[in-house]
Amino acid sequence: MPNAFIRKLNLFAPLSGPDTKLLEQICSKPLSINARQDLIQEGEAPDVVHLILDGFACRYKIVPEGTRSIMAYLLPGDMCDWHAFILREMDHSVATLSPCRVVEIPRAAVLEITDKYPAITRALWWIALVDEAVLREWIVNVSRRSATEAVTHLFCELLARLEAVGLRVENGFEFPVTQSELADTVGMSAVHANRVIQELRARKLIVLNPHGLQILDIEALKQLAGFRPNYLHLSIKGGREA
């Protein structure tokens, strides 16, 4: 069974034998990181690219008044700082949400990929563009959906994204995120996040506990959120050439 990174890249572009071999070698020595550790902080210029093989992480910023905003979830197969390789300085921080297995890809390996492995390079850019599309949808989520819709939409998105890398279990997934963190991702208070959860439970739509989320009625949930998965660009195999 290939790791999540290879599975994800294969979603977008079929990888050759040598491609896969290189990626396996790159991922061969993962680090184990505890939950709630910063992988990179705003202002740093990392000289490695971090890749999540296992666990949840997030991108976040702290605004001056002290509140936190989580702008993205990093799931197994996601890269943390591909952009910092080009933009140099991180404009936000990345932290683990659960215990993670993380690979640090050295600069030389990244240069080798972009030089000699065009299929992988194309898939990486594809992924960067999908990340951008997800950010746009999150703007819609926090700006134009009610609290209940926003939380629901997030759950629908995570189910789709985790399914794509083989991490959907039954009708749910592992979800090691506290309600406070959930609140910071949909831009509300922790108390209100809790009220939304309670409501979704009462409506028999979900079962949520510290370890995982079970979705009891997927269609109802999608309907409630107005979820349309087109922005994830998961259905198209093999891209045009860049």
Add this chain to the structure above:
Amino acid sequence: MPNAFIRKLNLFAPLSGPDTKLLEQICSKPLSINARQDLIQEGEAPDVVHLILDGFACRYKIVPEGTRSIMAYLLPGDMCDWHAFILREMDHSVATLSPCRVVEIPRAAVLEITDKYPAITRALWWIALVDEAVLREWIVNVSRRSATEAVTHLFCELLARLEAVGLRVENGFEFPVTQSELADTVGMSAVHANRVIQELRARKLIVLNPHGLQILDIEALKQLAGFRPNYLHLSIKGGREA
């Protein structure tokens, strides 16, 4: 005086003579588009890339309940659908906000660039990553800043971005955006957007009319918004290689 696109690319990577010549040729036949016209709609798979030479445009989505969310402003020098070239299908729409001069770059020209003009290609990816950083900041804006702060922060960002392409006039810029569109940008109602504007006027921070925005006290505005321009990545000349 080079056009906004060439100015913008030069911010990130110094372009050679042939680079500049090619870009000038590509931009030589712009179209004139009226205000409030869709350039591309969600679901389309355009076979050209649109480039704004003059005027304001925006990315937007309509959510099922009928409200609109504007996720990005496209300023002179910005490309509308670079990603659709790779992801195929647009997951959002793009519309002009003011009369625009727009270039439609044919598929063949894009392929020629990515094949033979590495400096331009690198600059385009750089720009895509900065766009992503702007999206992240917009999530912070709508999710963790008050209405007044969010509007103020948007003004600070636009001043910085327009200054970068030479479109800052005095302490302000042309701003052909209605209050209703502004409201859809920061995720609030048009009525409340108006109240925020009134407040900023009363505090002698801005002068806003249908044609333009003048900022009376830039430092106070930045302070109020908690504006830090690092996410625009404007200060770094010449990128690392991708």
Add this chain to the structure above:
DNA sequence: CGTTTGATTGACACGAGTCAACACCAGTGG
């Protein structure tokens, strides 16, 4: 000139934030 679109204002309603208390663990150390 009517017509239309956008800006402005006030009254009122409501969703969500805040504050505070309490419950429920899981871990820790005595």
Add this chain to the structure above:
DNA sequence: CCACTGGTGTTGACTCGTGTCAATCAAACG
């Protein structure tokens, strides 16, 4: 083995920022 602790989840009461509705005004326009 059990008190103690701190983090998380839960709940209620109250407040307040924004949304909604509706009327009016102003400016642009054919």
